[in-house]
Amino acid sequence: xxxxxxxxxxxxxxxxxxxxxxxxxxxxxxxxxxxxxxxxxxxxxxxxxxxxxxxxxxxxxxxxxxxxxxxxxxxxxxxxxxxxxxxxxxxxxxxxxxxxxxxxxxxxxxxxxxxxxxxxxxxxxxxxxxxxxxxxxxxxxxxxxxxxxxxxxxxxxxxxxxxxxxxxxxxxxxxxxxxxxxxxxxxxxxxxxxxxxxxxxxx
Ligand code: GLN
Numbered sequence: 241x242x243x244x245x246x247x248x249x250x251x252x253x254x255x256x257x258x259x260x261x262x263x264x265x266x267x268x269x270x271x272x273x274x275x276x277x278x279x280x281x282x283x284x285x286x287x288x289x290x291x292x293x294x295x296x297x298x299x300x301x302x303x304x305x306x307x308x309x310x311x312x313x314x315x316x317x318x319x320x321x322x323x324x325x326x327x328x329x330x331x332x333x334x335x336x337x338x339x340x341x342x343x344x345x346x347x348x349x350x351x352x353x354x355x356x357x358x359x360x361x362x363x364x365x366x367x368x369x370x371x372x373x374x375x376x377x378x379x380x381x382x383x384x385x386x387x388x389x390x391x392x393x394x395x396x397x398x399x400x401x402x403x404x405x406x407x408x409x410x411x412x413x414x415x416x417x418x419x420x421x422x423x424x425x426x427x428x429x430x431x432x433x434x435x436x437x438x439x440x441x442x443x
Contacts, residue, residue, distance in 0.1 A: 245284060361404055
């Protein structure tokens, strides 16, 4: 089981550390050949405009889309969530996501006064109490299609109730950064998703 971490831009290293801490093998992925050798992919936090530009430049747009359509498990955090959205609000006109999850995501949704904050989020599939979720110029999910499960919402404060974690079959996204807090539960959950997908294809 090899978990790739997209390494075009963003906090790739932190995700690779989190993957290793979950006893899985992580590998940075920058080029289509590198994508071919992984079983699952994490799209890190960073800056989604730059990431989508680099994805085009590195010839990664279509290969990633193909793997998504083929059932490869993908987890996107923050900018990674934006990259997995089927539709964007407040995006640059030339910004193109990979897509995959039937949802509308609003970039920089939390506004200036809370550019960066820590909030409490319960994730319905994950036990062990609420996450101390770190949001950095984070998006939120404005709306989801019928096939998307909402896994988590902001618990309190001005943004209470906003959707910040979703899953659609083999695709997972969070608006926050579990790779920055040392709480490995989201990564463990994703590694488990990847193992289950591996078993289904091998069986
Ligand atoms: N605001 C960034 C974007 O639009 C996302 C921020 C992040 O990943 N921490 O891409």
